[in-house]
Amino acid sequence: MSLRIAFLASKADVAQQALAELETRYGHVSPEQADVIVALGGDGFMLRTLHSMVDHPAPVYGMNCGTVGFLMNEYRAEGLTERLQDAVQEIINPLSMTAMDRQGGVHKELAINEVSLLRAGPQAARLQVSVDGRIRMPELVCDGALVATPAGSTAYNYSAHGPILPIGADVLALTAIAAFRPRRWRGALLPSNAMVRFDVLEPEKRPVMADADSISVADIDWVEIRTELNIRHKILFDPGHGLEERLISEQFT
CATH class of the missing domain: 2.60.200.30 (Probable inorganic polyphosphate/atp-NAD kinase; domain 2)
Incomplete structure (x- = not known):
């Protein structure tokens, strides 16, 4: 069964270009119908996406089309479905x-x-x-x-x-x-x-x-x-590149 993906993108040109490419490759559904929400942008856009999608059950997988991208995964158009299926979920309480x-x-x-x-x-x-x-x-x-x-x-x-x-x-x-x-x-x-x-x-x-x-x-x-323990943000990361690893790595850079 194929994943139903909702793509959201920041207004930056690079994010809009990525949005067009990914929608052509993988199709697009509304967040209400999605199994996974893919956010294209930087950390600021990821935070806005998590806030706006707080009432949606689908987890959010970010791909970096911004600058720092601490909460994001590397952007690649190829193999997205497989990456989403293998992704590791982190739970964050705001x-x-x-x-x-x-x-x-x-x-x-x-x-x-x-x-x-x-x-x-x-x-x-x-x-x-x-x-x-x-x-x-x-x-x-x-x-x-x-x-x-x-x-x-x-x-x-x-x-x-x-x-x-x-x-x-x-x-x-x-x-x-x-x-x-x-x-x-x-x-x-x-x-x-x-x-x-x-x-x-x-x-x-x-x-x-x-x-x-x-x-x-x-x-x-x-x-x-x-x-706020009653709210649980679900964020997806590629294996080996989750928040735990990023936090540890940040202390040795």
């Missing part, structure tokens, strides 16, 4: 972000990589950090802070000198961005079921924005972040 802005509006978003808080003015942010209802840091003065999943630990988290987390590790990375006080504080490792809360101190003087996988909320008062 983060749930609840943020309240200073006007009292509540915003809820999901993040596969990380939820980050960033200063939105010339002065450093002042944040109070709580874990599971207990204040752990009364004042963190910094350019920002983030909470990253294992899948997202090699993205913004790694650039901010946070740790790389193995896939399957039941931990989250809480990482400071350019911490000023406490000086050089880089963050902490937390259980994956922890609830992290940031309260913005002096928000009128030191405004802060929140970002969940590039979905931004301006002028926030507080943010709560936790793992």
Whole structure:
């Protein structure tokens, strides 16, 4: 029985060219009818695809038509059906972000990589950090802070000198961005079921924005972040090139 494949592509020329070639070779069905969804683009497009396909049961197999492609497989038009049949599945639980802005509006978003808080003015942010209802840091003065999943630990988290987390590790990375006080504080490792809360101190003087996988909320008062265990993103990788191997390899480059 042949696989029913739904192809989705970013607007980049190279991705659109790949889309036309693959649809000609393998046909195309809607995501609702698909056994597998193939995403053509870079990591940003892969994240958008996972978010938009969260209610579809089919797993997502990415092929890199972008730059970094950490979440993607190598692009090749030949032998796609066999690659999909042999692919290894990884399960990723996203983060749930609840943020309240200073006007009292509540915003809820999901993040596969990380939820980050960033200063939105010339002065450093002042944040109070709580874990599971207990204040752990009364004042963190910094350019920002983030909470990253294992899948997202090699993205913004790694650039901010946070740790790389193995896939399957039941931990989250809480990482400071350019911490000023406490000086050089880089963050902490937390259980994956922890609830992290940031309260913005002096928000009128030191405004802060929140970002969940590039979905931004301006002028926030507080943010709560936790793992959303009820949502399971299914991602396919070629054998020997899954997230576990990529995370290990990244630490030796």
